Amino acid sequence: MIVGLDKYKNEWNIKSSNEIKPGLDAIKHALNLLDNPQDKLSVVHIAGTNGKGSTLTFIEQIAMHHGLNVGKFMSPCIVDVHDQIQSNGESITEQEFNQIFERMQRAGLSGKLTDFELLTCAAFLYFVNKKVDLVLLETGMGGREDCTNVVTPIVSVITSISLEHTKFLGSDISSIAKHKAGIIKHEKPVVVGVLPEDAMNVIEDEASEKNSPLYVLGRQIYVIPSTNGDRYLNEILGIDISHLNRTLPGDHQGENMTLAITAFLEVAKHFSVKVDAEKIKEGVHNSKLQGRFEEVLQNVYFDGAHNPASSQMLVSTIKQQFPNEYIRFIIGMLADKDVKNVLAILETVSDEFYFVDFSNSRAMNAEQMLKLSNATKKNVLKDREGFIKSCTKLPGKTIVTGSLYLLTDLRKEILNIE
Known part of the structure; x- marks a missing residue:
């Protein structure tokens, strides 16, 4: 259930089903009718059992402190459907939603999609309209057959993998990892958190098959906790940043921060943005997330x-x-x-x-x-x-x-x- 979505569906007479239907055929057809807005966007794609929202928030704040206009699509909502789609921390407005639903109605999307697929289409249209530089895109469920998996990202991030949605993703870690690994794209880097061995084997195989550079927490990238703030190390890029003072508490948030910084370094390369350690520190400190401690x-x-x-x-x-x-x-x-x-x-x-x-x-x-x-x-x-x-x-x-x-x-x- 997506709180507040029915208001727009009813107003614009667009029907969609409140169910989960893994697969990309329906959304690819719908996006084609909308002139494929997803192809006009620069994206960081984020999957994982836990940690997606926190990692996304760290990337958002770091990127904004470097002057980028950032859109984000996340789920579920905090209050209602509006906060799932944001630009520079501001939720989509009713007026903007109505404009987008009018466009989707004219394109003939009624009856073709699930609720989440419809919302994903709306998010892509919104980000194109807002002319954002960067889109942070959180998967709804899994990855490979999740309807967000229609983009070619700058970098993919897989935060964590444990048993979830077993009815759709499989009853063991390897099966679930296979779904998450689906967001890894050809020759695009992937940043990975600490995973169970069975899951890591799947991710490594997929990255190797796609010739995708792999950054793994605890191998090439590290977080070293300290009373004076965390220290971030990236052995591949030779980057060392100390005194990272998080507002989000817990060791796991230090790990999410590390994934986020690593992903942002790839974003900075893509946009030819000069990386500023002080701006990274400011972004980390200003990262807050509702519903996380x-x-x-x-x-x-x-x-x-x-x-x-x-x-x-x-x-x-x-x-x-x-x-x-x-x-x-x-x-x-x-x-x-x-x-x-x-x-x-x-x-x-x-x-x-x-x-x-x-x-x-x-x-x-x-x-x-x-x-x-x-x-x-x-x-x-x-x-x-x-x-x-x-x-x-x-x-x-x-x-x-x-x-x-x-x-x-x-x-x-x-x-x-x-």
Whole structure:
């Protein structure tokens, strides 16, 4: 479900299906009817189980500090469909959306696409209209058969690979890696995070077959944490930058930052932009992301940890940031996620859990989640807004986590964002 998309579909009488249909034939046909806007764009293509949004944000800020106009397409939304498509940090407006939907209606796209394919077409048209220099393009699911995989990027980035969307991507790491590897293009560099061995073998084979230069975290590129800020090393390009002070906490964000800097160096080559270490530092420091260890109220944090890998990162960050604090969780998740393992990981740092329902057809019932939990203090929470606001006065820290769709719901309730 893409929040707010139906308004434009109804207004312009464009039909599209609310389902997942892997494959590129439909979107290639639609883009051809639109004069192939994707071919007019310079793109960084980003895939991965976790870390896509953070890595994208680091690249965005670093590129903007170097004077580039940057468009980004990401999912799911934070508030609604408008924030999924942005230019220089500003969301697409209703007027701009209406102009684009009028164009898609004239092109005869009704009935030809899924919702996400339709939104992807809209994003490409928007970026051409805005004349952005660089587009940061996040895959929706997988890579090879994801509808964003119709571009030839400057550089591809694969942040992480773990089990996800097994119904569509396969039930083992190698199968999922094969899908992610699909964004690697002929002779275009690829930047890769720390991956399981089975996944790395697949990525290396694909890069070799495509003759694509490969940058791997921990091999050619490194992050060295320090109390004075991280240090970035790139052995291939001979670049060494110290005192990188992140606002986004956690060791995993240092890794995402490293992937982002490496990708930007390729972007700088493409645009013949002079790399400025100070501007990289400023971009890193100014990188913030909603729903990633974000303090929304005093002592209340939002973090969209929705699978075991991201939950483990959340636990590590909690241990780093709040080593002696009492922790409670408020959580709601989609039923097709590995809910039991996520709870087991979170239960290593807390024994107090509150389960909530939220407005998504794929959401697991809060009562069902409660039964899967081994916590001794656990309840189903009915008055979400009231309880979360009361947590600002309770001892310790409250972490609201699970589905990003839940965080979207609560952001509207608690912060009165419409």
